[in-house]
Amino acid sequence: MDDRERLKFFEQTVLPHLDAAYNLARWLAGNDHDAQDVTQEASLRAFRFFGSFRGENPRAWLLTIVRNTFYNWLKKNRPPEIAGKLDDEALMVEDVSVNAEAVNLRVADAQTVQRAITELPVEFREMIILREMEGFSYKEIAELSDVPIGTVMSRLARARKQLQKLLAGEFTSEEQK
């Protein structure tokens, strides 16, 4: 395959997933400007490494690169205390099994949900995006984000618990008004 054909093939297989790439970058970076930088860098990098693409799932492949690009960008551009580091073991200790909120969670509007997702730590946020918006399986998310499946599950559970809390809080405070 010559370079021109390679680019054409890249445009046919990978670029249709640019929306998914931007969406992930936008949720991770938190604003449009940084998201565009990350998406652009990731796309160019994807083309450079297109030879390593095995033709299985171009969307998962591209999003893996977007994710890596984002974390590299984060290291360079934001101080470590903001970037933070999740301690999954500490999370495991905390009980996620029982203690159902005795609240009836209704389907919240997009704006409220968006605020709640934004408040999640970035490692939780990406699990929610990959699972709920992109519909990847636990196994695919584990491969994509290079963590064990157990970690995917515990992060997802924690993220959802926190979202339920945030959204439930939203409703109580609104009902009290």
Add this chain to the structure above:
Amino acid sequence: MNCQQTRPLIDPYADGEMDAAGILELEKHFHDCPACALAWRNAQNLKKALKQDALFFTAPAELRRTIKAELHSQLKTESRWNVWNWNWLSAATTSVATACLALLLTVTLTRPSAEQRLTQEIVSSNIRSLMANHMLDVVSTDQHTVKPWFNGKLDFSPPVKDLAAQEFPLIGGRLDYIGGHSVAALVFQHRKHVINLFIWPVNGKDSKPASLTPIQGYNVIHWSEADMTFWAVSDLNGKELMDFVQDFAAGETLNP
């Protein structure tokens, strides 16, 4: 099964990651335990809340243009120095050798069946529809508009259904050309994912159950019923595309 065992399984259940036996036990517990049933409802409502279209960011058109331009300019600079890069050369040699071997094996061992060729054609058509601006010839979420539009353009009348209630809204249709004849393509949406459903008549009354083939990162589901053959293709995951197929098969047909 008690509450302690049930709670950590609610998420995997909601995510479709549980086996049939576990599901039965879980559903039995929901039936008996109002608190866990509430937790399950909350999990479903949260999922619904997270799946709203408004939460999905679309890449700005300008970003798309910049990336394309950047790629094309890279191509020009790359081809100049690539020839002298030994890593690249040896990698290319290896991949050419692998490709030759793969091709040889493919040709000798498996000549693609008619079905495989058709699947490939369906996927290519799906990709074309996503790339150029020719996804829709008739833009309408109304099945009463889409169905008559096909009249006179095809020598058959495809079943048109809107699955908005099942979260697969119809967004339109177009004429396409597959396997040597004109076919109907209905286009549905699920969140930001597009589903192309190709339909054409077949001889014989045999119905064929739905079967899923992943190819080039897309999922393709093929089935036949009532003299028509159906090919659904999308970048949705297999489970969701199967949900779509089941909803479509169960949906009510509009009478002509």
